[in-house]
């Protein structure tokens with residue numbers, strides 16, 4: 001087993017884990033910042049500072065519309081998760097997760113998923129189909145889907161067009 005050391009990341013202003021085995025791999029610095037995805041640690045745009053790795057909430061313009069959480073360092077976006085929540089019907093739909101290529105495989109995607117799930121812990125989660133992209137397939141295989149990959153929108157989410165037309169046929173099967 002590889003040894004893991006915990007420390008404080010100066011760059012990210014967050015605790016970090018240093019995996020010595022990963023550190024030895026070429027092209028990887030082996031450092032992940034450890035980000036707490038809890039609701040209380042997610043901030044809004046007006047609280048973004050220049051330094052530090054932060055989860056920034058971009059609320060939807062309308063109730064059940066699509067909102068986002070971004071993993072950012074200042075104004076640099078490392079990754080983003082987009083999702084829709086309906087508090088009336090307690091349904092959540094995960095629309096997509098995107099992590100910048102150079103920041104992949106350090107847990108950014110799973111932090112983003114955890115941050116979204118933390119916003120709607122007792123909701124019924126479904127996801128848009130994952131598709132054939134091998135990066136996306138490998139990502140979800142690694143962290144586990146948050147719900148069935150057949151979206152189950154409520155009337156508000158249908159009204160907000162959360163599920164694109166090409167995925168809507170799935171409900172008829």
Ligand SMILES: [Zn+2]
Pocket residue numbers: 064086087088089090154155156157
């Ligand atoms: Zn609803």
